[in-house]
Amino acid sequence: MATKVKPTDEFRDHISTVDEQGKRIWVYPKKPKGKLYQYRKYVSYLLLALLFAGPFVKINGLPLLMLNVVERKFVIFGVLFWPQDFFILVLAFLTLVVFIILFTVVYGRIFCGWVCPQTIFLEMVFRRIEYAIEGDYTKQRALDKMPWNTEKILKKGTKTTIFLLISFIISNLFLAYVIGVDELQKIAVEGPVNHVVGFAVLLAFTGAFYWVFAYFREQVCTIVCPYGRLQGVMQDKKTLVVAYDYVRGEPRGKLRKGQERKEGDCIDCYQCVQVCPSGIDIRNGAQQLECINCTACIDACNDIMRMIDKPEGLIRYESEEAIETGKKWTFFTSRVMGYTAVLVILMTALTALLLTRDEAEATILRTPGQLYQKTEQGHIKNLYNISVINKTNHEMPLTLKLIGKDGSIKVVGNELVLPAQGIVEGVFFAEIAANELSGLNSEVEIGVYANDKLITTTETKFLGPAK
DSSP states (O other): OOOOOOOOSGGGGSOTTBOTTSOBOOOOOOOOOSHHHHHHHHHHHHHHHHHHHGGGOEETTEESEEEETTTTEEEETTEEEOGGGHHHHHHHHHHHHHHHHHHHHHHTTHHHHHTOHHHHHIIIIIHHHHHHHHOSHHHHHHHHHSOSOHHHHHHHHHHHHHHHHHHHHHHHHHHHHHHOHHHHHHHHHHOTTTOHHHHHHHHHHHHHHHHIIIIITTHIIIIIOHHHHHHHHHOOTTSOEEEEOHHHHOSOOOOOTTSOOOSOSOOOOOHHHHTOTTOOOGGGOSSOTTOOOOOHHHHHHHHHHHHTTOOSOSEEEEOHHHHHHOOOOOSOOHHHHHHHHHHHHHHHHHHHHHHTOOSEEEEEEEOTTOOOEEOTTSEEEEEEEEEEEEOSSSOEEEEEEEESSSEEEEEESSOOEEOTTOEEEEEEEEEEEGGGOOSSEEEEEEEEEETTEEEEEEEEEEEOOOO
């Protein structure tokens, strides 16, 4: 009986797309097909539809998602966040990180192959256009080696034009998530003369996206993306990954008609290698740096197994431990339960903060250099500066009231009207009965009301006579 040989780890000493001289090996993946590829297309087109619809979907007048770094204004699921909510955003980011770690520990890099925008745009948009114009991998390789002629100029020119157009559309989409679709429409209508910086950014991102999807491609996953580098830390032998069953497949051997087969089920056809968008050989072992778990190799191998009357699943979703021991993959491990407990705690804390979050945030400070004043009635007056930030998308007329003290507040000048998603500043006098004060510095609480509804409170110091 032939010996089952586990693949060695020599492949981990180098990247599959770089040769011994350090030059890039251009990957020409065979056009994928199969059941899993069809599922990936359905998922990808659904996610693309959601991505392009995102800036136009509004909740309570706010976009579904906007990350305006320039104005330090962030909208997530229709909820407006300002820099004052930084602690909530940090907690949300930590929750997302723990979720990604937990998901990776259990399911490996399925996000990379099925959900990541880089993979979806490259494999489901740009490569499909490339296949339609230049043909499958053998024709693409031949076209690149061909001297420049009418055919090559026409095909390369058409592909470049379409790639640039799509990159421009993606840039507009990206900018819509940063500044909002309304502001983007304003830039488009008023023209580049009135928005030089905006159009410069748009063109810069168009060039960057074109370069990424036309040239850099899979190098993003292996060189730039930190998630690919961290997968080895987050995964273990119990993680579900795209894996080659070496117990069943080794030793490899070509299929010869009329001869009794003594080797494993792998017939060394290289279809799994030819279809891989990262240029790796999945038979080298699971959890390879370049593998994005796109499942193209599974479809290719299953197709060959059906042709030679062998069971499907020589390459499949499986854990290294399950292949090595033959035991069934299990979801619940001590590591998974530990991450789950941390995730539950973080999500509970985040939910509590979001539910108790005020609609506005006020900052009230005594006006510098001003002493307290005494009124004819014997009350004490202090002058304050106030700044209120609106965390909603509707305008609010404000009134100020003392909480727990016998006194009144009078705004200097115009009444305070808080604009939607904006800030209002003002000055007011706070007047409190002398017998309500505890000494030189008393703690007072001031409530900010909108339409007789308390929206936030803040504490400040009230200066009075010493006792």
